[in-house]
Amino acid sequence: MKSKITLKDLAAILGVSVSTVSKALSDNPEISLPTRKKIKQAAEAYNYIPNNIAQSLKAKSTKTLGVIIPAILLEFFSKVLYGIEIEATQRGYKIVICLSNELLKKESESINTFITGSVDGIILSLAEETQRLKSYNHFQKAQQYNLPMVMFDRVVEEIPCDKVTVDDFEGAFNATKFLHELGERKILFLNTIHSITVGVLREQGYVEAMKSLKLDPQVLRLENYNQIEKELTKMLQSEKFDAILAAEEYSAALAMNVARLNGLHVPNDISVMGFTNGLLAEHAIPSLTVVSQHAEFIGRSAVKLLLDRIENKLPEEPVHKVIKTRIIERNSTKHKK
Amino acid sequence: MKSKITLKDLAAILGVSVSTVSKALSDNPEISLPTRKKIKQAAEAYNYIPNNIAQSLKAKSTKTLGVIIPAILLEFFSKVLYGIEIEATQRGYKIVICLSNELLKKESESINTFITGSVDGIILSLAEETQRLKSYNHFQKAQQYNLPMVMFDRVVEEIPCDKVTVDDFEGAFNATKFLHELGERKILFLNTIHSITVGVLREQGYVEAMKSLKLDPQVLRLENYNQIEKELTKMLQSEKFDAILAAEEYSAALAMNVARLNGLHVPNDISVMGFTNGLLAEHAIPSLTVVSQHAEFIGRSAVKLLLDRIENKLPEEPVHKVIKTRIIERNSTKHKK
DNA sequence: GTGAAAGCGCTAACAT
DNA sequence: ATGTTAGCGCTTTCAC
Numbered sequence: 001m002k003s004k005i006t007l008k009d010l011a012a013i014l015g016v017s018v019s020t021v022s023k024a025l026s027d028n029p030e031i032s033l034p035t036r037k038k039i040k041q042a043a044e045a046y047n048y049i050p051n052n053i054a055q056s057l058k059a060k061s062t063k064t065l066g067v068i069i070p071a072i073l074l075e076f077f078s079k080v081l082y083g084i085e086i087e088a089t090q091r092g093y094k095i096v097i098c099l100s101n102e103l104l105k106k107e108s109e110s111i112n113t114f115i116t117g118s119v120d121g122i123i124l125s126l127a128e129e130t131q132r133l134k135s136y137n138h139f140q141k142a143q144q145y146n147l148p149m150v151m152f153d154r155v156v157e158e159i160p161c162d163k164v165t166v167d168d169f170e171g172a173f174n175a176t177k178f179l180h181e182l183g184e185r186k187i188l189f190l191n192t193i194h195s196i197t198v199g200v201l202r203e204q205g206y207v208e209a210m211k212s213l214k215l216d217p218q219v220l221r222l223e224n225y226n227q228i229e230k231e232l233t234k235m236l237q238s239e240k241f242d243a244i245l246a247a248e249e250y251s252a253a254l255a256m257n258v259a260r261l262n263g264l265h266v267p268n269d270i271s272v273m274g275f276t277n278g279l280l281a282e283h284a285i286p287s288l289t290v291v292s293q294h295a296e297f298i299g300r301s302a303v304k305l306l307l308d309r310i311e312n313k314l315p316e317e318p319v320h321k322v323i324k325t326r327i328i329e330r331n332s333t334k335h336k337k
Numbered sequence: 338m339k340s341k342i343t344l345k346d347l348a349a350i351l352g353v354s355v356s357t358v359s360k361a362l363s364d365n366p367e368i369s370l371p372t373r374k375k376i377k378q379a380a381e382a383y384n385y386i387p388n389n390i391a392q393s394l395k396a397k398s399t400k401t402l403g404v405i406i407p408a409i410l411l412e413f414f415s416k417v418l419y420g421i422e423i424e425a426t427q428r429g430y431k432i433v434i435c436l437s438n439e440l441l442k443k444e445s446e447s448i449n450t451f452i453t454g455s456v457d458g459i460i461l462s463l464a465e466e467t468q469r470l471k472s473y474n475h476f477q478k479a480q481q482y483n484l485p486m487v488m489f490d491r492v493v494e495e496i497p498c499d500k501v502t503v504d505d506f507e508g509a510f511n512a513t514k515f516l517h518e519l520g521e522r523k524i525l526f527l528n529t530i531h532s533i534t535v536g537v538l539r540e541q542g543y544v545e546a547m548k549s550l551k552l553d554p555q556v557l558r559l560e561n562y563n564q565i566e567k568e569l570t571k572m573l574q575s576e577k578f579d580a581i582l583a584a585e586e587y588s589a590a591l592a593m594n595v596a597r598l599n600g601l602h603v604p605n606d607i608s609v610m611g612f613t614n615g616l617l618a619e620h621a622i623p624s625l626t627v628v629s630q631h632a633e634f635i636g637r638s639a640v641k642l643l644l645d646r647i648e649n650k651l652p653e654e655p656v657h658k659v660i661k662t663r664i665i666e667r668n669s670t671k672h673k674k
Numbered sequence: 675g676t677g678a679a680a681g682c683g684c685t686a687a688c689a690t
Numbered sequence: 691a692t693g694t695t696a697g698c699g700c701t702t703t704c705a706c
Contacts, residue, residue, distance in 0.1 A: 004454070004482060006699060017677045022701060032675055047481070051454040053394045054699035057682050062390065064433070064455075072422070075616070078415045085409070085436050089443075094450060096401070096433050099422050106426075113431060117341070117388040117683090118401075144384070145341060253620045260622070279412070283590045285597075285622050343683055354693045359685060369691055391683035394698050454699090 005046050014042055025050075064094045065306060066119035068110045070102045070127045070154070075249070075278035076295050077125070080152065083299020084123060091307055093120075100127040108138035115145050121306045122147060126154040131196050148309045152302045153293075154196055162305045163320045166293040168198050171325035172205030175245055175273055175291050178327055180213050182334045184242035184271055188235065189219045190255055191247045192228070202247050202275065225254060232258045241270055243333070249276035253284050256332060271333040286331035294323055342383050351379055362387075401431045402643060403456035405447045407439045407464045407491070412586070412615035413632050414462070417489065420636020421460060428644055430457075437464040445475040451484065458485040458643045463493060468533045485646045489639045490630075491533055499642045500657045503630040505535050508662035509542030512582055512610055512628050515664055517550050519671045521579035521608055525572065526556045527592055528584045529565070539584050539612065562591060569595045578607055580670070586613040590621050593669060608670040623668035631660055 011018045016039070024031045024039035025048075031039075042048075056062045065088055069077045081097070088095050096119060098110035107127045114122050122142060130136070131154060139159045142149055152164040172189075179187055189206045193199030203219060210217040222231055228251060235241070236259065244259070246252035252274025256266050264270045266286055274281060277292035301321055308314050348355045353372070361368045361376035362385075368376075379385075393399045402425055406414045418434070425432050433456060435447035444464045451459050459479060467473070468491060476496045479486055489501040509526075516524055526543045530536030540556060547554040559568055565588060572578070573596065581596070583589035589611025593603050601607045603623055611618060614629035638658055645651050 007701095008699075018700085019678075019702075020676055022699095023676090026701085030675065035675080049449075049453050049482070051394075051699055053390060053399065053454045054682090055701080057388075057390045057394050057684090057698090058700050058702090060682075072415050072419050073412075075410075075412075078409050082409050082436070085434065089435070094433055094435070094455070096431055097422065098426070098431070099419070112386075116386050117390045118431070145386070250616075250620075257620075257622065279587075280616055280620055283587075283594075283617055284620065285594065344685095345683075355684080356686075356694080357692055359683095360692090363685090365686095367691065372691080388683055391698090392685085394682090394700090395684050395686095397698075 004051070005048050006051070007048075010039070010043060010046060010048055013046070014039060061120055062118060063092060064096055064119045065303065066096050066098065066110070066114040066122045068098045068100055068107055068122065068124035070100050070125055072099055075280070076153075076276050076293065079278070079295030080125075080299040080302075083296035083301075084303050085299075086296075087300040087303035091303070093303075093307070100130075102128040104129040104133060104135055111138045111142050115142060115147060120148070121310050122149045123152065123302045123306055124149065125152050126156060126196070128196055131156070148306060150302050150306045150309070152298055154198055156197075160318050162309055162314070162318050164298055164302045164305060164323065165320070166198075166298065166323050166325055168201035168325075169205040169208075171275065171291040171293070172202040172245070173209040174205075174325070175275075175327060176206050176209035177213070179243045179245065179271060179273060179333065180209075180215075182243075182271060182336060184334070185215060186239070186241045187215070187218070187243045187245060188241045189217065189245050189247070190228075190232065190251055191219055191221045192223075192225065192251045193247050194221050199247050206245060222251075225251065228254045229258050229261075233262055236262045236264065243271040243273065246272070246274045249274045249278050249280050249288070249290065252288055252290070252332075253280050256284060256286075256288070266332055267334045273333055277328050281328075281330070284332070289330045289333040290328050291325045292328050293325055298323055341388070342385050343388070344385075347376070347379060347383060347385055350383070351376060398457055399455060400429060401433055401456045402640065403433050403435065403447070403451040403459045405435045405437055405444060405459065405461035407437050407462055409436055412617070413490075413613050413630065416615070416632030417462075417636040417639075420633035420638075421640050422636075423633075424637040424640035428640070430640075430644070437467075439465040441466040441470060441472055448475045448479050452479060452482050456484075458487070458647050460487050460489065460639045460643055462489050463491040463533070465533055468493070485643060487639050487643045487646070489635055491535055493534075497655050499646055499651070499655050501635055501639045501642060501660065502657070503535075503635065503660050503662055505538035505662075506542040506545075508612070508628040508630070509539040509582070510546040511542075511662070512612075512664060513543050513546035514550070516580045516582065516608060516610060516670065517546075517552075519580075519608060519673060521671070522552060523576070523578045524552070524555070524580045524582060525578045526554065526582050526584070527565075527569065527588055528556055528558045529560075529562065529588045530584050531558050536584050543582060559588075562588065565591045566595050566598075570599055573599045573601065580608040580610065583609070583611045586611045586615050586617050586625070586627065589625055589627070589669075590617050593621060593623075593625070603669055604671045610670055614665050618665075618667070621669070626667045626670040627665050628662045629665050630662055635660055 024036045100107035150162040155163045207217040281288035281290045361373040437444035487499040492500045544554040610626045618625035618627045
């Protein structure tokens with residue numbers, strides 16, 4: 001039941017001054033070796049633990065990074081978070097997490113919290129609402145206060161800060177070509193996330209690839225998952241598609257189900273492909289061929305960028321790191337002949 | 338590019354004392370209304386934001402909760418985390434997250450970090466290794482420092498602190514009875530998590546239910562997922578099972594695949610049921626019947642318990658809250674006649 | 675080699 | 691109604 005012991009307590013017990021104790025514990029050579037040893041032993045014995053709030057106040061650094069993610073139940077984000085935590089811990093930083101739940105207001109509040117001095121920097125991915133409303137004042141505010149910030153995955157051009165993104169355009173472009181090489185010609189792009197940049201870029205990548213292949217791009221844009229079954233069934237019944245490329249994992253899994261409900265065999269009758277290499281993709285039956293974004297790596301890269309920025313190891317102008325995607329071939333697409 | 342403005346700066350600018358500014362900003366009636374208004378306007382104009390590190394040092398409270406989870410890639414934990422974040426934010430607290438990655442060492446280090454004064458309390462679920470090695474010193478240390486702690490899901494008897502668990506025994510007991518009512522008799526329990534309490538309790542619930550039904554319990558214990566295909570195939574080929582009850586979601590999904598690989602139709606030839614109501618369960622084909630643990634609710638309950646403890650609203654002796662499970666019937670089990 | 679003192683930014687008891 | 695002062699726990703410069 002002992003209450004926490006302080007430097008001062010320790011100094012009193014040992015009959016030395018506070019500064020001597022402080023110096024001894026940080027192995028300052030100013031203090032003689034024997035006293036250092038004595039003080040360290042006492043600290044150990046009394047279970048002394050420095051108060052890092054006080055240290056932070058003094059040092060004006062908290063060794064803590066703030067993270068704002070739109071949703072933790074999207075596996076992509078929990079994977080990124082995993083990468084962030086690993087890298088941050090490795091470099092001696094803690095992380096504070098806030099969820100925006102795709103809302104501008106929560107995102108903005110979280111930034112306010114972080115500005116109050118509790119973190120040394122911010123890592124974030126934009127909420128859907130923020131992207132839709134294009135409201136970026138809160139980011140500018142963070143910058144006014146000189147709080148370093150790195151955006152990942154869902155980023156915004158207008159704010160000059162370090163960024164980590166995936167090459168979504170190229171990923172979709174390559175995925176489309178991949179399907180084409182499998183012999184698929186009539187390819188449908190299913191976009192449930194067209195209100196966020198990521199979704200826009202993927203769609204563009206698909207469209208450009210189709211054009212370059214002299215094929216007609218066909219896009220089905222939907223507002224939410226509930227519509228998929230109805231709308232996709234309509235499409236599938238009106239014409240025969242060779243393949244569906246979905247803008248994310250979840251809708252890819254749903255698309256497979258809908259195809260099956262319409263009597264189509266995946267992949268014999270129709271190939272299905274998605275984005276994000278998660279549990280769902282791995283364990284769906286058939287397992288999903290996907291464009292992997294290396295989520296964990298994105299997280300680690302974001303932390304590296306942020307800490308390098310904090311430690312002034314980066315050039316003044318913002319760095320934009322683009323992570324290459326990779327196609328993971330599984331059983332929801334025809335096999336190469 | 339302005340550096341952060343402090344109370345002192347503000348006081349200097351306005352030609353009043355620091356304490357006047359402090360009081361005015363906290364609406365202290367000691368300060369006259371006009372001065373209060375004037376000061377608040379200035380604060381607004383100069384973009385004053387209080388430094389909460391300094392506030393924390395003064396108040397000896399950080400309005401931050403520490404959370405340690407074994408793995409964020411297990412959907413159950415990210416759901417709990419979601420509940421924790423929502424409830425904590427609602428009550429004006431931030432959360433700092435550490436991942437133990439199932440390792441004792443990391444868990445212990447995280448507790449050390451938290452003890453240094455950065456959080457007002459801890460919420461955690463034990464790492465697999467901690468449970469296996471039964472090493473609990475780090476928890477005692479937290480208690481010595483009077484740091485309130487609540488354990489959820491994977492808890493340990495020996496440490497007297499508030500706890501939130503799921504009634505795993507009862508959940509498995511009921512699941513077994515549920516399968517029995519469907520007409521299943523030969524039921525296999527697939528346990529990939531027998532080294533953690535949760536797994537032990539579920540197995541016990543299953544065994545007791547089988548006994549009470551005058552049926553022979555049969556348990557297949559495996560160390561890791563890679564063994565499932567081989568070992569389960571062996572079992573399925575040696576005798577005919579009516580159903581498989583898996584100790585968690587992931588292995589349930591795998592069990593379905595293995596059954597199918599062995600030419601069995603799910604659920605016509607064999608019913609499969611699991612624990613945890615996650616994406617996998619929802620989107621597997623057929624969709625999985627599961628025992629749901631109300632993960633989000635667990636998270637919220639843990640926060641409530643912790644904050645009530647911090648605010649001295651709880652009786653001295655530890656509170657143990659048990660959350661009831663619920664069966665979510667889907668298509669991997671036969672339908673009731 | 676050790677200690678005194680100032681100060682990080684804030685709050686609040688205690689003057690005035 | 692406003693200001694002075696002390697102090698939260700620590701680090702660090704400067705004296706001794």
